[in-house]
Amino acid sequence: MEEKSEQLHQNIAHLSDLLHSGQDEAFVTSFNALHDFEMGQVYSGLPEQLRAVAWRLLDNETLATVFDNIDVDDEDIDDLLQEMPPQKAVQILRNMYADNEVDLLQEMPTRLVATYLSLMPKDEAEDIRKLINYEEQTAGSLMSIEYLAVEADLRVDEVMRLVKQQALEAEAINYVYVLDKQERLVGVISLRDLLTHPDDMLVSEITKDRIISVKAGDDQQDVAQIVADYNFISIPVTDDNDRLLGVITVDDIVDVIDEEAVEDYSGLAAVNVSQTDDTAWHSAIKRIPWLIALLLLGMSTATLISSFDGLVRKASILAVFISLITGTAGNAGTQALALAVRRLAVGSNNSAVKNFLSEILAGFLVGTATGFSVFLIVTFWKHNYQLGLAVGIAMAIAIMVANLAGYLIPVLIDKLGMDPAVASGPFITTLSDLTSVLIYFNIAQLFISHFTGA
Amino acid sequence: MEEKSEQLHQNIAHLSDLLHSGQDEAFVTSFNALHDFEMGQVYSGLPEQLRAVAWRLLDNETLATVFDNIDVDDEDIDDLLQEMPPQKAVQILRNMYADNEVDLLQEMPTRLVATYLSLMPKDEAEDIRKLINYEEQTAGSLMSIEYLAVEADLRVDEVMRLVKQQALEAEAINYVYVLDKQERLVGVISLRDLLTHPDDMLVSEITKDRIISVKAGDDQQDVAQIVADYNFISIPVTDDNDRLLGVITVDDIVDVIDEEAVEDYSGLAAVNVSQTDDTAWHSAIKRIPWLIALLLLGMSTATLISSFDGLVRKASILAVFISLITGTAGNAGTQALALAVRRLAVGSNNSAVKNFLSEILAGFLVGTATGFSVFLIVTFWKHNYQLGLAVGIAMAIAIMVANLAGYLIPVLIDKLGMDPAVASGPFITTLSDLTSVLIYFNIAQLFISHFTGA
Known part of the structure; x- marks a missing residue:
């Protein structure tokens, strides 16, 4: 990775030198x-x-490529565009792929977007306005409208001629879509088939009519799953009447998969990991709110332990196992959480009830095995099987509860229509600290006369 | 997702019916x-x-497509192949893309692989043997050897003729690679450029000689990063002498990104989340070893608390804050861990020393802010600022230590040449329980005469 960034610095230095020394043509060629x-x-x-x-020297197509290739999340790309007069900016926007153009406009102040759109031809502005209105993280927000489409009754060579004409505009050239008179998507022809069949064949013979497509409102994660499963290079997007609206290309799907993975991972860790080169200050600012929020939740556990002060005074040995029980239950809860979040992400072949019962049973098995282990350990360590029994039973129940919470919380969040990845591991562990302590002290209270010998 | 699986069941039922009722031709057409x-x-x-x-009815190409599209991790794909006589199996293998063929052979017993290879033409067997020898998770293990390659001194129409001839074989047709007499990769031509330039133009005019390629031994994660950054549909793989060995297509990269994300996520949660439809029993079996291992580590914390029994007897209030301090430090450690793992995965523009110092500083800020918060809370709650001070200072130091551990452990694992994702969140939290308790009780010991008023 450092190699890559060194190459980048060299490129920047070299091109800067060319500009500084007035070698405009050499700059354009190198760029x-x-x-x-x-x-x-x-x-x-x-x-x-x-x-x-630079932007005065480079042509609009090159500049469009520049802006097509800057990640809107990484850079202040909107500032870069605002360095130019609106007339120039609009020329660049119009040369960009529509999906990237829309991503960029969505970063801009509304007033400026209105200005840019007012400088475009009316129908183009209308197309862009429609795309801007698709909700984030839907198929509609990912699609580009530069695709290859033909009618059904053409020959291979006629379609190839159209492909050649439109190839420079289209974002993906691997598939040609067949539309009927009502613009409905009725078939797909692969470029590979076009290349390997005789010129005078009717394309209807190589058109696939079993089309896998998505709706504009579909969640991007579901779209990514389909593209990944089917090994597609692009996938068509239609409206509710099967009219073709656009295509999503695999490079955008790669970004989606990465983005969703980072979200899930960030959720589990209770910190946003999408920026890896933050300053210490920014990094701290990101972490502190989560920690303080969890601290406040943790205070309820402290308050609970405090209310059992009498019990701890009677048997200080109880303090020894607090962190063991809360820690282990927290680990079990984190496991259940991760499995549940992942299952929600990739989908399941089982019914919700079956998954629920399966998780209850898994929690029972995990709790029993771990509780029994700790019973043995404590019994032999402290030569006190009543104490071992108390800690073992408390551990088993605490794990079952944490396990269930770890499973249920993301499922409930999902039912509420939110991303289950927001249910973080630290949240589960902190919450399960509370239930674990409650279970532990209550069970200890039942057993205390036995294991203290009082 | 359930919709998808219902469609699958329908397809299977329909095709089974056709076979049962002897409608062989209808079966082949539907399939x-x-x-x-x-x-x-x-x-x-x-x-x-x-x-x-079915395999007696379908032709070898169709069966090759079947096997190309079964995920070797998901199904007992090797069993499916062993249902046929070796002669048939070899015909199918030979029609598969080499990368999938190799993945499949790697699942098979060595003896059987030898049988299959002995039934292939010698040069083909040699190619496959080479591919099998690439280490897992490297570029070599992902690449296919069905690519389009030409020499430099051809015209557009001549190259297009070659493309048409080879298009059915090649896994990716979007790029044509230009080789010199020594088979070295010297240029890339995009199919888009071939389609949009005149037939009689020399391809040297549309050949890009700034080639982004990877070496066969490169880590798959680095390859995925390049393909994702550059929005490639495929990337060439060369040996150390720049000879072209194969290409990696974006569909394999999508799988890599998914696989690496699942690994990272599984690591953080201390449970393998790659199978989401496990039975309760299998699911429990996956979780229990981790929990027991962490339990044993947690026992060291219990032993440590036990050794401070005298202190707890003197001030039972100390028990109240054990879970708060261990929990919060564990959360901070998990955050640092997640950030470190992610930074190792995507690379950093900063030096290792800079990242280290930055993390120390971030830990200091996080620890101070959280420690100060807890000082205020405890002081007001228990009306005892000495107690607040003891808990606050212990919390601050425990967080700094957990933070540093969370950062250093994946970095050290990475230096040892292993995947840093194996450093799990639960491991960090359990480890930091130990250091947190040690810090807490030592600091409490210093302060005890003050806050107990003794």
């Missing part, structure tokens, strides 16, 4: 030799005053 | 109308005695 992704990195890495020269 | 991915699902879903009919 155009970069890979698309590098163009984005280099452009946003140039000092502002050099960017002001 | 061939399925999407590639569905073929794999349906075939492995048929009852064994019907599969024995």
